Amino acid sequence: MKEPAAASRPAANAPSGDPPAWATQARARLVDADAALATRFDRNEDIDTLLRDRAMAVDAIVRDAWSQCIADDAPLALFAVGGYGRGELYPQSDIDLLVLADPDAQAAQHDALARFFALLWDAGLQTGHAVRSPAECTSAARDDITVLTALSEARPLVADERDLRALLHAIDTRHVWPASDYFRAKREEQRVRQARFGDTSDNLEPNLKEGPGGLRDIQTLRWMALRVLGQRDAQGMIALGQLGADEYATLERERRALARLRFGLHLVANRREERLRFDHQKTLAARLGHVDADGTLAVEQMMQGFYRSASVVLRINDRLLQRFEEQLEGEVAPDVIDDTFELRRGYLAARDQHWPNGDTAAIFALFATWAAHPRIRGLHSQTARALAESLPTILAYADATPALRAQFLALLRGPQAVDTVARMARLGVLARWLPAFAQVSGRMQFDLFHVFTVDQHTLAVLRNIAGFASGTPDERFSIAHEVHPRLRKPELLLLAGLFHDIAKGRGGDHSELGAVDAREFGVAHGLSEADTDIIAWLVKKHLLMSVTAQKQDISDPDVIHKFAREVADRERLDLLYLLTCADIAGTSPKLWNAWKDRLLADLYTATRLALRRGLEHPVAKADRIAESRAAAQAMLADFAIDAGEAQGLFVQMPDETFLRARPDQIAWQATVVRSAKPDRVRVSARTLNAKGAAGIGALEVFVLAPDRDGLFAAIVATLDRAGLAIMQARLFDGPDGRVFDTFEVLPAEGQRSVAAEEVERRLSTALAVADLDTIKPARRNQPRHLRHFRIAPQIGFADTSDGRRTMLSLVCTDRPGLLADVTQVFRAQRLRVHDARIATFGARAEDVFQLTDERDHALDDARRDALRAALSALFDGDPR
Known part of the structure; x- marks a missing residue:
């Protein structure tokens, strides 16, 4: 190998110095450099300058370490590769190095190189390294495309031009990964990576580096440009017509925004962290200068910025991938659709190079044509770019002509209406036409209930509506496919879905504000008063x-x-x-x-x-009971139970069952009564009548048992230990001292499904013990993410309408085992539970119980105060 270039030459001419002392000094230098960079970051200095300066600070340490271990005349060359090779180094990123050397030199310098790499680790640099000859670089790159990609970013640290040429020659397209193969492999790699991260940038804890629309997608475009076009910088792509100056400026803006987020994340996490976890979101938002505003938290403002950046990156990424594909495959003759549009390799393109020339009607015509041809692969990149440039010319609907408004409504009434709305949203058109939608684009809500941004949630709702309209039953929804065909005007449902959350983040009731927006939209678009009223009512009451x-x-x-x-x-x-x-x-x-x-x-x-x-004829209690008994009796005939035997079974069951339960539940429980012994526990479980993923593991559990104190708490604890979450509990007292308790359960998050037979066995065994107080709930650690969503407990009491029971309403932070712990409090307070409704909304539990004391009386003030104190103590003891 040749001598290093003058700018890269180590300070020493031979290995020297005290390695431990040098490592201590180098670590201190790195700490000081990082502290200075953090201060500059907080002063809002240019992110690219910070990334470059950190790389330069590390360069100095690496070269100095090299001089400590490697003689000047050693036939070795040192390169930074990967992100470090690009000169972009984040506070907690590791560094990747390549030593280029012939096999003989590798053997001769083995010990010296080992000391060099060890010294870097001792200095606090997490280092990935490889020692290869040019031929070995070729072989490694051929076997692993990620090696090729890292080497393509090589930057000389201690090397001359001949060394660099040798390395680039070793990975040239003539030897490994021709441009077309590289493009296809990298495109597939991107697809798989995006799918691994949920195939959406709109999750609660996005990965800034690897997630869709993240920094890796931008880097992938750079790598493809280098391999496919031979261009290392944007100016070369612009000169070739592969990248517009406006696209470059936009991509650079979003890259810097994402890079600043990642740099800040490394600072607040103080470790290598690429995922924007709840643990760091609030701290990072504050460090970036965001402050809470009316209706929008600081963390929500920061996250909205990320989601919008990711969306733009994905949009430009799609265009450039298509252009790379065209560059490799060449142009083909277009298929003409009409005077305005054609297909180029299956992509929809405007025939006029000046399209749309500021004409919103032409843009709507594009989406109508797209909807009319379902086999179109997508929008041609040049047309997509023209559309992006024309976005500022699109009028908001309030300023548009009646003809344009009619054209928009026609899109909602035409084929693929939901796909059209989604396309318009993704390409930025909907936010221009409907400014309120722009306000919720990329808007997240800092909770565990809403896992998508408002705009992505809205599109998911519209896709569900499209599924109802498809004519193919969705097994998740038992009757939706029967209801949808009865709709008089399906577009009313689409509009209600579009507007139902459009006022999120404005600081008021989003249902009320959204209804106002929907009404203004309906009036402006010439909808009838009746149709406008329906849409506004649906939004208000959604x-x-x-x-x-x-x-x-x-x-x-x-x-x-x-x-x-x-x-x-x-x-x-x-x-x-x-x-x-x-x-x-x-x-x-x-x-x-x-x-x-x-x-x-x-x-x-x-x-x-x-x-x-008729609302003037509400059903009477006696009529409801009679109807339920008759319907259940008819069902029992399928079990060879005649009317007489059925009435005999019904006598043994609580009257409340016939008022509160469905006929199929009554018939099922009657068959259990038929086979049960009066002094024994009888448990029966059945699958809830549902198919598909939504129904996996859903069970209805019926416990028929002699009544005794502590029974409910024991049942809840046993179900909790089985990994089942209770959705609803209905507890009735039978006429002969037995309880008729029904539970609807689902597997708790992260738990496996439990077979009905296993539930029957576990409950029967548990409830057979003499002392039910020995049955305790399992102890579990609180999930990490719940620590960031603490909800102040709210405990309320009220009497039932008949005054016989006390209603306890409980709002608090949900966690594994919460219900089981609450029922233990009831047991300790010697209270009886008669009904329970369990509702969970993300991290928020909202439960309602009907309680009495041990004499079946409503709770007096003293008992209520004691229960409030016990529950408050339980919540105060929850881990933070």
């Missing part, structure tokens, strides 16, 4: 059905009657049901389950019957 189903007793005729009066007619009921299903399922992949599906279906069915009966 949480009504969910809250009613999950927080109230929908087996109570009064609850159904009140809900029916609010809904008022069948059309609104159909629309609200579908919007509610789509909204819940679009909030989080984990939120929709068989229990919610059945709750909403039951509420829908009961309300439909109430509307058919």
